[in-house]
Amino acid sequence: MKNAYVPIPMIVDKIGIEDTAKTLRTFDLRFVNDADCEQFKYLPGQFCEMSILGKGESPFGIASSPTEEGILKFTVNRTGLVTNEIHYLQVGDKVGIRGPLGNWYPVDSFKGENVVIVGGGFAFTTLRSLLIYLLAHRDDYKDITVIYGARNPELFIYKDEIESWKQRSDINLHLTIDNPVDGWVHKVGFVPAVAKEVAPSSENASVVVCGPPIMIKYTIPVLVDLGFSDERIITSLERRMKCGIGKCGRCNIGPEYVCIDGPVFTLEQLKPIPDAF
Amino acid sequence: MIKIEKSKFSVFIQNLVGDFTVFAPVGEGRQSAFDEVADAESVNTALQNTVQSPKSIFFPQTEVLFTYNDGDVQIPEAADKPFFLWGVRACDARSIMLVDKVFGRAKQRPDDPAFEDPYWKAKLDTAVILTLACNEPASTCFCHWTGDGPFEQAGDLWAVDVGSSYLIESLTEKGKAVLERIENASPAGKTEAAEIDSLRTQAESYLGDLVDLSELKDRMKQMWDDPAWDDIAAKCVNCGACAYACPTCHCFDVQDEGKKGKGKRIRLWDACMFPLFTKEASGHNPRGQAADRVRQRFLHKFSYYWDNYGESLCTGCGRCIYVCPVNLDIRTVVKRFLDIDAAV
Ligand SMILES: Cc1cc2nc3c(=O)[nH]c(=O)nc-3n(C[C@H](O)[C@H](O)[C@H](O)COP(=O)(O)OP(=O)(O)OC[C@H]3O[C@@H](n4cnc5c(N)ncnc54)[C@H](O)[C@@H]3O)c2cc1C
Numbered sequence: 001m002k003n004a005y006v007p008i009p010m011i012v013d014k015i016g017i018e019d020t021a022k023t024l025r026t027f028d029l030r031f032v033n034d035a036d037c038e039q040f041k042y043l044p045g046q047f048c049e050m051s052i053l054g055k056g057e058s059p060f061g062i063a064s065s066p067t068e069e070g071i072l073k074f075t076v077n078r079t080g081l082v083t084n085e086i087h088y089l090q091v092g093d094k095v096g097i098r099g100p101l102g103n104w105y106p107v108d109s110f111k112g113e114n115v116v117i118v119g120g121g122f123a124f125t126t127l128r129s130l131l132i133y134l135l136a137h138r139d140d141y142k143d144i145t146v147i148y149g150a151r152n153p154e155l156f157i158y159k160d161e162i163e164s165w166k167q168r169s170d171i172n173l174h175l176t177i178d179n180p181v182d183g184w185v186h187k188v189g190f191v192p193a194v195a196k197e198v199a200p201s202s203e204n205a206s207v208v209v210c211g212p213p214i215m216i217k218y219t220i221p222v223l224v225d226l227g228f229s230d231e232r233i234i235t236s237l238e239r240r241m242k243c244g245i246g247k248c249g250r251c252n253i254g255p256e257y258v259c260i261d262g263p264v265f266t267l268e269q270l271k272p273i274p275d276a277f
Numbered sequence: 278m279i280k281i282e283k284s285k286f287s288v289f290i291q292n293l294v295g296d297f298t299v300f301a302p303v304g305e306g307r308q309s310a311f312d313e314v315a316d317a318e319s320v321n322t323a324l325q326n327t328v329q330s331p332k333s334i335f336f337p338q339t340e341v342l343f344t345y346n347d348g349d350v351q352i353p354e355a356a357d358k359p360f361f362l363w364g365v366r367a368c369d370a371r372s373i374m375l376v377d378k379v380f381g382r383a384k385q386r387p388d389d390p391a392f393e394d395p396y397w398k399a400k401l402d403t404a405v406i407l408t409l410a411c412n413e414p415a416s417t418c419f420c421h422w423t424g425d426g427p428f429e430q431a432g433d434l435w436a437v438d439v440g441s442s443y444l445i446e447s448l449t450e451k452g453k454a455v456l457e458r459i460e461n462a463s464p465a466g467k468t469e470a471a472e473i474d475s476l477r478t479q480a481e482s483y484l485g486d487l488v489d490l491s492e493l494k495d496r497m498k499q500m501w502d503d504p505a506w507d508d509i510a511a512k513c514v515n516c517g518a519c520a521y522a523c524p525t526c527h528c529f530d531v532q533d534e535g536k537k538g539k540g541k542r543i544r545l546w547d548a549c550m551f552p553l554f555t556k557e558a559s560g561h562n563p564r565g566q567a568a569d570r571v572r573q574r575f576l577h578k579f580s581y582y583w584d585n586y587g588e589s590l591c592t593g594c595g596r597c598i599y600v601c602p603v604n605l606d607i608r609t610v611v612k613r614f615l616d617i618d619a620a621v
Pocket residue numbers: 047056057058059060061062074075076077078079080081082083084125237238239240241242263556557558559
């Protein structure tokens with residue numbers, strides 16, 4: 001029987017540095033065993049626990065899409081013990097992952113709908129997964145609108161891909177930064193304000209919003225004003241985690257465990273929970 | 278139901294030690310606990326209940342998840358013999374079942390064995406639990422509030438101490454298999470049934486007033502911002518003793534011990550009363566205040582668990598009342614939220 005606490009062996013295949021301060025790195029991991037690769041079935045929005053034996057483990061959203069076969073992509077912000085150690089990894093090093101954990105964005109119920117993606121900062125990870133997934137099944141979905149904000153141009157992750165998304169006519173892409181910068185031709189302002197200005201239609205549409213808690217908090221009323229109903233406003237939450245499988249007891253918001261009932265929740269589910277945001 | 282003379286108790290235990298690792302109450306006072314015994318003489322049969330709960334048999338305070346050596350991961354061998362637990366009280370036997378709802382199959386993924394806790398399952402699935410009725414509940418007991426009771430039947434076998442002998446009834450197939458091992462046992466009849474009834478009535482007379490908990494689930498949520506939480510928090514010193522003593526508290530931390538190349542990953546008991554329990558790397562803490570943490574404790578017990586499994590995560594064993602250094606009494610907290618006159 002599969003032991004849920006034992007990590008799956010992976011090898012670092014590629015490392016990308018996302019910003020000049022080098023606090024954000026993207027790791028492409030490859031499975032050591034083909035059988036593990038075969039069994040690992042996931043959807044956008046799910047996460048993994050990444051293990052550095054001797055240091056511990058931390059949860060990270062899966063930034064790759066299941067349509068990108070053979071690899072798993074994670075973007076890691078360097079902030080403490082485990083994330084620091086992850087930043088020292090070199091191509092060819094071994095790491096462990098546990099997963100896929102948690103639930104996912106309801107990509108099946110999005111079929112035939114317009115999808116709006118609202119993201120802030122490096123939380124764009126699982127939103128990248130979602131966007132790549134939607135693009136790989138482009139005919140299943142109607143309009144795709146992306147509103148993506150970062151403090152400054154430097155802090156956008158997946159810059160090369162953003163360039164390619166700009167070229168596409170089948171994505172309505174809106175980039176924004178907090179304060180004006182020379183040479184910046186896109187929007188300036190916080191995500192909630194830009195969402196209000198772009199005003200994506202809520203007609204036959206769902207919206208996925210992901211970012212720092214404060215951004216989510218101020219974006220949700222804007223989306224409600226635009227007419228999105230509570231069950232079509234979808235977000236992903238973060239809590240401190242250990243087990244990732246609903247046992248260790250620390251990641252709950254009310255009766256829900258973010259690691260297994262979430263991390264993806266609708267506003268409808270979160271409304272009755274006083275300490276959700 | 279069979280009857281075995283107490284003079285045969287040591288033969289009973291002896292009969293089991295070959296095939297089982299036998300656990301029973303040992304020690305006195307605060308040191309009293311369930312521990313492995315080799316013979317009946319080590320068992321303390323005079324305890325009302327152990328101060329340390331039997332949960333540690335299935336969920337040790339520290340437990341090795343695996344060892345690692347240069348990327349090679351080794352899971353510890355499972356115990357070679359199944360466990361037999363003698364003398365578990367009904368509250369504790371039920372507590373194990375409540376934790377099993379979380380550590381067994383996850384309700385969110387009922388068909389997926391990957392969401393089972395394999396360490397817990399391996400020990401519990403083969404264990405045989407004998408519950409011993411409480412003839413004399415303690416002053417801290419309130420099991421009748423949580424739908425339990427001193428003579429409630431739980432576990433695989435259920436026994437009553439009738440003075441010179443034990444009456445034992447099997448409740449499951451596993452229990453039946455153990456009873457069949459007992460030689461020279463006489464069947465219990467009508468006299469014994471009457472004896473049990475009178476002991477039960479006497480035991481129940483030790484318990485205090487009955488409080489109905491069914492409204493607590495919603496009350497505690499509605500009173501989310503009530504100053505009662507601050508009053509409780511002002512008294513509580515966040516020591517976590519209650520959670521460690523509690524037979525249903527099952528929170529844990531995971532840590533790596535050793536060097537980068539060689540060592541072990543362990544889990545250790547943890548508790549929602551500790552500020553670091555939920556503190557995130559960014560410094561943000563969703564339960565940063567003491568009041569947030571006591572609210573989590575009582576809401577988990579009487580509201581959140583109820584939302585998920587239709588009952589409270591408390592079986593009225595009263596250990597938290599006994600161990601709390603500042604005399605915070607869970608019964609008083611409950612009464613305050615139910616508007617039954619009580620100052621915390
Ligand atoms: C569902 C989910 C998805 C996430 N996705 C990403 C991502 O894609 N990229 C990214 O950079 N970060 C992500 N995070 C946050 C990331 O898990 C934390 O920044 C990380 O755990 C910090 O670990 P540390 O050891 O470096 O920090 P320390 O402060 O040393 O923390 C010690 C341990 O506490 C736990 N912990 C601390 N903070 C958090 C936290 N915020 N969330 C969960 N556990 C925590 C971890 O077990 C961690 O190892 C995600 C968190 C969650 C819950």
